[in-house]
Amino acid sequence: MRIDIITIFPDYFVPLELSLIGKAREAGILDVRLHDLRSWTHDRHNTVDDTPYGGGPGMVMKPEPWGEALDAVTADDPAPARLILPTPSGTPFTQEHAKRLSQQPRLVFACGRYEGIDARVAADAAERMPVEELSIGDYVLAGGEAATLVVVETVSRLLPGVLGNAESAVQDSFASGAMENLLEGPVYTKPARWRDQEVPPVLLSGDHGAVDRWRRHEALRKTARNRPELLRELAAQRLESMDRRD
Numbered sequence: 001m002r003i004d005i006i007t008i009f010p011d012y013f014v015p016l017e018l019s020l021i022g023k024a025r026e027a028g029i030l031d032v033r034l035h036d037l038r039s040w041t042h043d044r045h046n047t048v049d050d051t052p053y054g055g056g057p058g059m060v061m062k063p064e065p066w067g068e069a070l071d072a073v074t075a076d077d078p079a080p081a082r083l084i085l086p087t088p089s090g091t092p093f094t095q096e097h098a099k100r101l102s103q104q105p106r107l108v109f110a111c112g113r114y115e116g117i118d119a120r121v122a123a124d125a126a127e128r129m130p131v132e133e134l135s136i137g138d139y140v141l142a143g144g145e146a147a148t149l150v151v152v153e154t155v156s157r158l159l160p161g162v163l164g165n166a167e168s169a170v171q172d173s174f175a176s177g178a179m180e181n182l183l184e185g186p187v188y189t190k191p192a193r194w195r196d197q198e199v200p201p202v203l204l205s206g207d208h209g210a211v212d213r214w215r216r217h218e219a220l221r222k223t224a225r226n227r228p229e230l231l232r233e234l235a236a237q238r239l240e241s242m243d244r245r246d
């Protein structure tokens with residue numbers, strides 16, 4: 001997969017050299033390219049923002065550098081690109097989005113700062129490529145960079161050959177595998193006794209059926225405690241699938 005990131009802070013993306021993603025890049029599974037938006041400015045101060053039409057606080061990113069940047073980055077056309085615009089006003093990013101995005105050959109991320117990017121940039125780009133506005137949660141970041149890191153990491157670990165254990169991506173909380181959208185319960189490793197705490201004996205029993213039942217029970221407990229709305233959604237889904245069978 002090819003990923004292009006346009007930002008005024010290319011240094012923000014050093015973490016993409018590390019760990020899982022760093023290795024995926026070295027292995028040629030992932031090709032990440034960073035682009036400094038200011039290289040598409042033409043004034044002495046490399047201006048990327050201006051005051052908002054209609055008034056109000058803060059600054060808005062100017063359309064011209066963004067238009068030129070997107071033209072240049074997508075002119076080199078190894079595969080059709082999908083443009084991702086991280087913004088707190090986007091649709092909520094979920095594991096389902098990640099799965100879909102991981103099947104794309106090429107993603108381009110446009111990291112806005114300040115109060116956002118002039119709206120004409122997205123409208124103009126949409127004439128040539130699919131454009132998605134994504135939010136990573138109901139809070140406001142200073143810019144799209146941290147959100148881009150989140151989306152890139154979530155998508156990258158789903159690429160074939162990136163995870164050591166192909167099953168762990170399926171089993172994750174939210175991956176809708178065997179645990180049907182429940183949160184993952186507690187996990188343990190050696191030693192069996194640590195600071196007066198025992199590992200739950202069922203995990204040492206060798207009874208795989210009992211282990212599966214215990215894990216599902218713990219997953220339900222954790223979900224009820226931390227995300228009760230997920231249990232209601234699960235119940236609703238079940239009723240719906242029963243209706244379809246009738």
Ligand code: 6GU
Pocket residue numbers: 085086087088090134135136137138139140141142143144147148
């Ligand atoms: Cl994608 N961008 C910004 N600036 N803030 C956010 C966000 C994105 N998602 C949640 N908050």
